[in-house]
Each structure stands twice: as structure tokens, then as C-alpha cells.
Amino acid sequence: MSDSSTSSDSSVSQFLAALIPTAVIAAVFILLFIAIRKKQKRVYEPRSIIETVPKDLQTESTPTGLFSWAPHVLKKSESYLIQQAGIDGYFFIRFLLEFGLICILGCFITWPILFPVNATNSNGQKGFNAISYSNVNNKWRFLAHIFVSWIFFGSVLFLIYREIVYYTTFRHAVQTTPLYDSLLSSRTLLLTEIPESLYEEETLRSYFPPAKTIWYARDYKKLEKDVKERTKLAGKYEGAANKVIIKAVKMRNKAIKKKKPTPEPADEIDKYLKDGKKRPTHRLKFLIGKKVDTLNYGVERLGELNTSIKEQQENFKENKQVPSVFIEFPTQLDLQLAYQAVPFNKDLKGVRRFSGLAPSDIIWENLPLTKKSRWAKKVVANTVLTLMIIFWAIPVAVVGAISNINFLTDKVHFLRFIDNMPAKLMGIITGLLPVVALAILMSLVPPFIKKMGKVAGCITIQEVNGFCQAWFFAFQVVHSFLVVTVTSAAASSVTSIISKPGTALQLLSSNLPKASNFYLAFFCLQGLTIPSGLLLQIVPLILSQVFSRLASTPRAKWNVWYKIGSPDWSTTYPAYQLLAVIGLCYAIIAPLVLGFAGIAFLVIYLAYIYTLVYVLQPNPVDARGRNYPRGLLQLFVGLYLAEVCLTAMFVFGKNWVSVALEALTIPVTVAVHLYLKWKYLPLWETVPISAIRYAAGNKSLEYPMHDQGYKEIKTEGTNYWEGGNELGAYQDQDVTIQGGASERANESGPESKVAGSDESDKHSPFDKASELEGGKTAAVGQVVAVPGKGVSWLTKFFKPKSETFDIVRAKMPACYFNYIEYNDEFVKTAYADPSVTDEEPHIWIVKDNLGLSDIEMNRAIEGGVDVSNSNTEFNEKGSATYTGPPPSYEEALKV
Known part of the structure; x- marks a missing residue:
């Protein structure tokens, strides 16, 4: 069998192997969603039924028709989406729609010209390869690819420009609305790495006379350590107290039901714990720590911590100042004047400035860092992540090679058993298995990047999210695209390269477009399973059933019902930026990819509108859509890769006219990129x-x-x-x-x-x-x-x-x-360190009719620990439950 024939069989089988199972899975998911959507409102419409959702975020219930939810959400106005999905969610939806449309536009630009050029008078490729770049055998035909690339890449550049213009206007418009104008975060300035001369409030006010309140950051290591210990111990004590009370009530109910003797006296907890031999215990340190009685130690130690922490909080101004300060201004206008002025004062050179930050957005432990220490930590974090990208290429390269493993069997003898496999099984191994394996590998990366972001000295959660978005996007491009593409192309050419090493460049040039077959399968998986999975919410659905049964304490049950998840844009954006990069890179080489990319984007767009409006709440860290322009600028990576790859393929084929013409696009793209960064980066954190x-x-x-x-x-x-x-x-x-x-x-x-x-x-x-x-x-x-x-x-x-x-x-x-x-x-105290304002923990235990909770509550209160059994009871089934909110429950205030 010839290479071309094998290639055609492989491309079709890969595609079908990915399409059939994913289509079946998607169909099952959507049917399940339709069938149980109205029966499981807590999973599929929580924002329409949960009372603690802020009023402006509560949604109406969706129509009852089988598919009526789809046109219902698509008809929503931009104003509605901004409110319900939040600004960050609105711009993510816009990202999906814009690049879905640009891919569809790309089909209209490329298909009518490039499909005929690639398919006629060609190299005789079959299957999907027949309409790709690799099927062209006349170098003058590549002029069509060049002129089409100019039009398409130019369209993408214009789209990025217009969206950045729109975002800039939007950002300024939203910041001047009464809501955002009146936010405390909109009129509070954070300065870090300030000189010691500004440690004096009088000196600082001479620079910013309109300043109202000033909060200096201080060293609270001892206080933070105590607060952390108290929080952890309070959770352990609450769990243990509830556990023994629930156990006692169940034991007594069971004894009464079976008409057996009940423990007496009924209000002595040890009688239900084998005379105290089974009291709950824990170790003060993992494995090697001293074992203590959780109930007794919990009350004693919490009382000590409450006293110590309160004393430290009252004397917090005695702690050493660190080079960071928060300054509240009377109005946003005063804040913006000061913020815009900082870079133009020679005494403030090197001082970092932040605005629009809520207290919950601050990473307080990084405020004490000086400029040198922050620089050193950033170098360490970036070095670690760079090395991780390099060495992560090894397992990812294996995944890429699997997608074309059938080409390796000629030279790697122990793999020849693969040739005997059925064609369908071969399709699954080369089509579906690499896609799934790649997804699992990449899911392990974001938590580590975020950890490195904090190590790098990021001041805010927004900054950590930006750090994560940039590095995770780099990981995605390198490993989910470059390594997979190159190894896939190399694997399909390895036999011929070994036979004729001198033809390596030409063979890679002709086989690189064939790697697009992997991405057809990739887009099938993304375009079918992601939207159907988003709609079905299979993990939350399962967890809601499991946790509702496993949750035994009132607080656990309250959290299961009332806590709603939020999207993490720092990890969500890179996944779809990668789809855009793949679409851009293969737009000219294998235009068929654009069609699959466009459909995938639009279907995912529909699923995300529903999810962001009805299922998830806006992320509490309000970045005002900042991930969107960051993502747009990062997509220049896709343009560079597309242009360099196309130019390199002309070089491999020694087509120098085409090299010269295509290379013209690179400096143009660089110029546009630099212009947009120069012109618009200063505008996103300021308001005219x-x-x-x-x-x-x-x-x-x-x-x-x-x-x-x-x-x-x-x-x-x-x-x-x-x-x-x-x-x-x-x-x-x-x-x-x-x-x-x-x-x-x-x-x-x-x-x-x-x-x-x-x-x-x-x-x-x-x-x-x-x-x-x-x-x-x-x-x-x-x-x-x-x-x-x-x-x-x-x-x-x-x-x-x-x-x-x-x-x-x-x-x-x-x-x-x-x-x-x-x-x-x-x-x-809004911008004081959270440890300074941390309240004593409010322990919530279930109220029983034996008096056990009352005894434990009174004992704890005498020891200086706040314990309450209000709004709790045992239901008719003998399970602990709540009848109202936890003690000292307050709705979150937008800052």
C-alpha cells in the first residue's frame, strides 16, 4: 500500500473514530439534559431558585419546551448578558462569537479558491489530504495561498483592532456608571514598593492632598499564623461536635426502634462513646504530632487563640510597616487624577500602582516584598515554568506520536503487532486516545502555574489570573499544538526520512498539513463534548446527588444547596485561545479546519450563554473584562505561527518567490501588534x-x-x-x-x-x-x-x-x-489586612432533643468560644438539617 493511500485511510478513520463516539456521547448528554433539566433545577437553573443569589443576578425560569431554552437565551440583549454573566462573562461570550464568525468568514474567503487549487492537477492525495496544501505540485499555484493569506490574516488583524477599540470604550463607559463610580475599589489607590520617606502619613498626604483614609500595610506574620490555626481548628471542632451529637441521636433512635436499652443519662455524651473511649481525637502535627481530644482541646485552644488574636488586633498599629499603602479618595475623579499622575513624579519612579481592587482581591502576604525581592522571586517562578514547558514536551510528544503510530511500525519492530489491529480499533487509538490523553495532561498544569504566580510576587488575584492565562496559553500552544503537530508530522515521515535523509525538509513540508487530520478530530471532540458537557453539568449533577447524601452537618448541607460555582477565566480563556490559534495556523494549509473550528466556536457559544446566565455566578474577582484584550493580544502568537509556518514550508520546498511574498506579512503583523500594545495598554487601567x-x-x-x-x-x-x-x-x-x-x-x-x-x-x-x-x-x-x-x-x-x-x-x-x-x-477597616478584622469563628452545631448540643454550647461559651445551635434541627428521618442561615450570616457586599 502506498503512503498516500495509507494516509487517506488514516485521515478518514481518525476523523470517523473521533466523530462517531463523540457524537454519540454528545447526543446522550443533550438528551439527558433535556429530560432532567426541569427536574433538577438546583443543577440547571440554580440562580432562579436560590434565595441568597443577589437580586440583580437572579434569573427567571427557562421555558418548559424541549428545545425552547436555546432560542430563549439567544434572544437575550447585550444589556441582559452584561448584567447576568458579568462583564467578564459577557466578554468571554463575545470572544467565542467573534472567533466563530471569523472562522466562518474564513471559510468564505479560503474554500472557493483554495479547495479547487489544492484538489486539481495535484499529487494524487486522497481523503482530507486531497484538499490540503500537501496536494499541490505546481509551485506557482502557491501564489493563490499567499494572496488568500493576505486577505484572511488582514481580516483577523482588523477584528483584533476593532475589538480592542470596543473594549476600551466599554471599560471607560462602565467605570463612569453610578454603580462603578461609587464602588470603594474605584476610588482606592494601592501603591507598592514605596520609598521609606512615604511611611509617614503627613509626607504621603503632601503628595495626595485629597486623600481621605490611608491604610498602611504591616507585617502580620504572627497574627496571620494564629488566624490560620484558629480557622482550621474551628472547622475541625465543629465537625467533631456535630459528629458526636448526630451519632448519639441516631444510636438512641435505633435503640428505641429495636426496643433496646438506651444510654443513660441521656444528656451525657460519653455514654454514647463507650464511656468516653471513642471520643474524637486528632494529632497536632501530621502523623508525628501529639494526639489530643478534639472537643476538649478545641474549646481550650480556640479560647486561647481568641484572646491572643483580639489583643493583637487591638494593637495592630504597633506592627512594622511594609512598603505598601492603600489610599482612599473622595471620588473616582480624585483617584484617577492621582493614579494617572504617579508615573510623572520623579520621587515615585519605580512605585507600582493599582486601582479597582476589592480587599478580597489582594494577596496580602506579597505586600511586604521590595522591588529586588519581587524581581528575584519572579525570575525563579519564570525559570521553573520555562523548564516545565521544556520537560513537559516529553509526555506530550508521545501523545503526538500515537496519532501517527501506524507510520512507525516499519522501523520499530516491536510495534508491528499494531498492524494486525482492526481498522476501527486503530482509528480509536490514533484519533480519540491522543485527544483524551492530551486533555488530561493539560488539566494538571493550571494549579501549579497559579502557585508559581503567588511565588512570583503577584499582588492581586487578578494579577495571578493574568499570569496564569499567559503561561497556560504558552503551555497550550507549545504542547497541545506545536509539539503534537511536529511529532505527528515527523512520525508520518520517519520511515522515508530514515531511507533518504536528504529529503527530510521536503517530506516534513508535505506531511505537516497532514497533521491537520488530528485537529479535525480535536475540533470534533471540542465542538461536541464540551457544549453537551456544559449543558449536562455531569460532574455537578453527580456531586449534587453524592454530597446531598454525604453532607451530615447543617453547614455542609447549607453549602451544598446555597453555594454556586463561578468560572475561572484564567484557565478557560487559554483553552479557546488555543482553538483560535489552531484555526489561524491551518487556515491556509488545510482550510477545512476553519469550518470545524467555526462550528465548534458557535456551538460552544450557545452552551456558555446558558451556563453563564442560569448555572454559574459571575466570578467574585471582577476584572472588568480584562482577560478579553489580554487574550486578543495573545492571539498574535497564532498569527505569527501561521505566517512563519507558511513561510517555512515555502523554504522547505525551495519556492523563493513565495517565501519573499509571504514573509511580507510578518513585519506588518509585528507593527500592528506593537502599535496596539503601545496605544491601548495604558488605557485599560485608567479612565479619561x-x-x-x-x-x-x-x-x-x-x-x-x-x-x-x-x-x-x-x-x-x-x-x-x-x-x-x-x-x-x-x-x-x-x-x-x-x-x-x-x-x-x-x-x-x-x-x-x-x-x-x-x-x-x-x-x-x-x-x-x-x-x-x-x-x-x-x-x-x-x-x-x-x-x-x-x-x-x-x-x-x-x-x-x-x-x-x-x-x-x-x-x-x-x-x-x-x-x-x-x-x-x-x-x-475595609483595606486593613483580613487578619486584623477576622472575627471569632461562629461554630454551628445541630440542636437535639437530648440536650447534648446545649451542654456543649454552654461549655464552649464559658471557654470563650462562640457556639450556636440556632436554625438547626433533626428532621423526621433523624438527619441533621438547617431551618435558616448559619450564625452571623451576611450577604456579600460589592466593593
Whole structure:
């Protein structure tokens, strides 16, 4: 059998081996989803039934029809998606849609031209290889590939540009809404690696006179250690106390049912534990630590820790200062003026600045790091990850070789038994097995990268997520694409290369496109199993059944019902960025891949809309969609690989005219990449001052759409040190620049609250956006309603800046036009280290009719430990359950 014949058989069998089982699995998953969707609302519509979901995130129930949920979610407006999926979720959905459409557009660009060019007067390839680059035998025909690549790659560059323009406008628009303008995080500045001269508050205030509250970071190692021990011990004590009470009640019920003697006295716990011989114990250190009685030691040690921690918390200002400080400003405008000015002061050179950070976003243990120590830790972390990428190539290369293992049997004799395998089994081994193995290998990487991100000295969870997104994307590209592609192509050529070493480059050139057959199988797996798996939620479905039975304590049962998962964008984005990279790289070499990629993106898009609206809650770490432009810029890697790979293949074939023409695309792509980074990176963490004033009601100003604030930011930053930082410098403008939100926050009552939906920014020309039935967005106020009229979607697409600040801001959901008001007591300690404000643990045990919980509760309270059995009981089946929330339960406050 000839190589071409074998190749054709292999390509078709690989595809069918991946398509058939994955299609069957996907069909089963979707049918199960349809069948049980309404019966398992806790799994498939938790946000419509769980009371603790914030009101603005609660969703209505989906229609009852078998497939009616699909058009129902597809009809939702952008405003609805922004609110329900969160800004991060909205931009991820947009990422899937945009690249699904660009792949479909790529099919219209490439297929009519390249399929005929590849298939006619060719090398006689069969199967999928007949319409790929490898089937061309006339070098002048490659001119078609070059001109098509110019059009397609140019389209991708334009798409990235327009989406970055849109994101920039969106980011500025959302930051000027009353909700985000009034957030404490929007007016709090974090400076790290500050000089010792700024350790004095008076000196610091001379740089930033408008500053209100200042929180200096301090060394709390001893306090943090004690808090960590207390938290761990509290969980252990609560579990042990509940366990013995539940055991006692069940033992007594069982004895009564069988009419056997019951332990007496009924309110003495040791009588149910073999006179105390079976009391719960644990070791203070793993394996080698002293064994202690959990109940007695728990009360004693928790009491000691409560006293010690309280004393340390009261005297926290005695701890040593570290080079980091949080500064609260009266308004977002004051914050932005200061933030934009920091790089233009010679005394603050080298100081890192952050804004938009909630306290829960801070990695507190990394605040004490100096510039040198952070640099050293970053070098170590990056070195470790680089070495990991290199050595991880070994197992991944094995996976890639398996996809073409049938080509190795001629020279590797002990593998010849594979030739005797049935064709279907061979297809599974070479098609499905490598895909599954690769997915398992890559799932092990993200947790380690995140750990390295903290080791590298990242200050925030957002920074760790960005670190993870970048490195995991690198892992994906290197191992899920480059190593697999090269090893697959090399494996399919190894026999001929050994026979004729001089033809290695030509053989790799002709066989590299054949590696696309692996990615056809890959896209089948991604496009069928991922969306069906997302809809079925098989793991949460199983765990919900298992945990609901395994959960025995009131708190465990509360968590099973009321805790809803959130997406992790740092690991989700790279998986789909990889799909985009593969599509870009094979767009010209094997255009068929684009069709599979486009369908996969669009089907996954549908599944994610449903999942993000009805199943998952927005991630509590609000990055304002920052993963999206990061992902767009990282996709330049795909363009570089596509252009370099195509150029290299022309080099292998010694087609120098084609090399020269295709190489022109590389410097153009580099120039666009550098321009976008230079122009837009400074804009994503800042908000133009004119945009804040315009949104606050100053009609003499407008949003700087021409450059989106690039020049203005530099001007404002320079002016700040020439009198712009003086107190009262801006108080005569814009009726305190949305100060209504900030001032009311400081005059709020004893509890934090969100203003009612009827309250809008009285100083804003954008009165309010409202959500109407059917998912349409209406604007209450002429200024919001007018801008979108007369601007067609075609104009907005090809002229990104025609989608103005007004149009984008009109998309914002109604809840973004409410203010958040904070209690003064909350603000005083908002950015103190969590160990300083950590409350005594509230132990929650189940109430029984024997009095055991009351005895344990009173004993613990006497020892200085807060224990409660409120809102708990044993149900008719004798199981511990809850009747209300845990003690001291509070809804999370958006900061």
C-alpha cells in the first residue's frame, strides 16, 4: 500500500473514530439534559431558585419546551448578558462569537479558491489530504495561498483592532456608571514598593492632598499564623461536635426502634462513646504530632487563640510597616487624577500602582516584598515554568506520536503487532486516545502555574489570573499544538526520512498539513463534548446527588444547596485561545479546519450563554473584562505561527518567490501588534477625566473618542504636580463630579445598602437604562436613546469608533445606574489586612432533643468560644438539617 493511500485511510478513520463516539456521547448528554433539566433545577437553573443569589443576578425560569431554552437565551440583549454573566462573562461570550464568525468568514474567503487549487492537477492525495496544501505540485499555484493569506490574516488583524477599540470604550463607559463610580475599589489607590520617606502619613498626604483614609500595610506574620490555626481548628471542632451529637441521636433512635436499652443519662455524651473511649481525637502535627481530644482541646485552644488574636488586633498599629499603602479618595475623579499622575513624579519612579481592587482581591502576604525581592522571586517562578514547558514536551510528544503510530511500525519492530489491529480499533487509538490523553495532561498544569504566580510576587488575584492565562496559553500552544503537530508530522515521515535523509525538509513540508487530520478530530471532540458537557453539568449533577447524601452537618448541607460555582477565566480563556490559534495556523494549509473550528466556536457559544446566565455566578474577582484584550493580544502568537509556518514550508520546498511574498506579512503583523500594545495598554487601567466629567453632567466636555484618552492621560498626569493635586482644585466643577455617590457613601446609616432602582444619577445625561420584556433595552432619557439611531451594525463593525461612548453606555443594565453606599465603620477597616478584622469563628452545631448540643454550647461559651445551635434541627428521618442561615450570616457586599 502506498503512503498516500495509507494516509487517506488514516485521515478518514481518525476523523470517523473521533466523530462517531463523540457524537454519540454528545447526543446522550443533550438528551439527558433535556429530560432532567426541569427536574433538577438546583443543577440547571440554580440562580432562579436560590434565595441568597443577589437580586440583580437572579434569573427567571427557562421555558418548559424541549428545545425552547436555546432560542430563549439567544434572544437575550447585550444589556441582559452584561448584567447576568458579568462583564467578564459577557466578554468571554463575545470572544467565542467573534472567533466563530471569523472562522466562518474564513471559510468564505479560503474554500472557493483554495479547495479547487489544492484538489486539481495535484499529487494524487486522497481523503482530507486531497484538499490540503500537501496536494499541490505546481509551485506557482502557491501564489493563490499567499494572496488568500493576505486577505484572511488582514481580516483577523482588523477584528483584533476593532475589538480592542470596543473594549476600551466599554471599560471607560462602565467605570463612569453610578454603580462603578461609587464602588470603594474605584476610588482606592494601592501603591507598592514605596520609598521609606512615604511611611509617614503627613509626607504621603503632601503628595495626595485629597486623600481621605490611608491604610498602611504591616507585617502580620504572627497574627496571620494564629488566624490560620484558629480557622482550621474551628472547622475541625465543629465537625467533631456535630459528629458526636448526630451519632448519639441516631444510636438512641435505633435503640428505641429495636426496643433496646438506651444510654443513660441521656444528656451525657460519653455514654454514647463507650464511656468516653471513642471520643474524637486528632494529632497536632501530621502523623508525628501529639494526639489530643478534639472537643476538649478545641474549646481550650480556640479560647486561647481568641484572646491572643483580639489583643493583637487591638494593637495592630504597633506592627512594622511594609512598603505598601492603600489610599482612599473622595471620588473616582480624585483617584484617577492621582493614579494617572504617579508615573510623572520623579520621587515615585519605580512605585507600582493599582486601582479597582476589592480587599478580597489582594494577596496580602506579597505586600511586604521590595522591588529586588519581587524581581528575584519572579525570575525563579519564570525559570521553573520555562523548564516545565521544556520537560513537559516529553509526555506530550508521545501523545503526538500515537496519532501517527501506524507510520512507525516499519522501523520499530516491536510495534508491528499494531498492524494486525482492526481498522476501527486503530482509528480509536490514533484519533480519540491522543485527544483524551492530551486533555488530561493539560488539566494538571493550571494549579501549579497559579502557585508559581503567588511565588512570583503577584499582588492581586487578578494579577495571578493574568499570569496564569499567559503561561497556560504558552503551555497550550507549545504542547497541545506545536509539539503534537511536529511529532505527528515527523512520525508520518520517519520511515522515508530514515531511507533518504536528504529529503527530510521536503517530506516534513508535505506531511505537516497532514497533521491537520488530528485537529479535525480535536475540533470534533471540542465542538461536541464540551457544549453537551456544559449543558449536562455531569460532574455537578453527580456531586449534587453524592454530597446531598454525604453532607451530615447543617453547614455542609447549607453549602451544598446555597453555594454556586463561578468560572475561572484564567484557565478557560487559554483553552479557546488555543482553538483560535489552531484555526489561524491551518487556515491556509488545510482550510477545512476553519469550518470545524467555526462550528465548534458557535456551538460552544450557545452552551456558555446558558451556563453563564442560569448555572454559574459571575466570578467574585471582577476584572472588568480584562482577560478579553489580554487574550486578543495573545492571539498574535497564532498569527505569527501561521505566517512563519507558511513561510517555512515555502523554504522547505525551495519556492523563493513565495517565501519573499509571504514573509511580507510578518513585519506588518509585528507593527500592528506593537502599535496596539503601545496605544491601548495604558488605557485599560485608567479612565479619561473628561469621560468622568461628561458622565457627571458637564455638557461642555465629551468623551475623547479620537484617541480614547491617550493624550489626555499624559496631560492630566503632568498637570497634577503643577497644582492639580491641590484640595478643592476640582470642587467647583461638575457638582462634585458624581460626588453625590461618594458623599452619600460617607453619610450612610449603620448598614451598607444599595440605593433603590428609582434613584438615578441626577447629574448624568444618561438618566438610566431599563430592561424591557423580551430582553430589549430601553433608555429613559433622550441622550441615551438617540446615539444608536442611524448607525447601522455594518458601519459600527467597519468603523469601530462610530460605536461611541454614548452608544456603549446605553447598553449598561439598569442596576449599573444605582449607587452603592457604605457604612462608615466598614470603610475604616475595609483595606486593613483580613487578619486584623477576622472575627471569632461562629461554630454551628445541630440542636437535639437530648440536650447534648446545649451542654456543649454552654461549655464552649464559658471557654470563650462562640457556639450556636440556632436554625438547626433533626428532621423526621433523624438527619441533621438547617431551618435558616448559619450564625452571623451576611450577604456579600460589592466593593
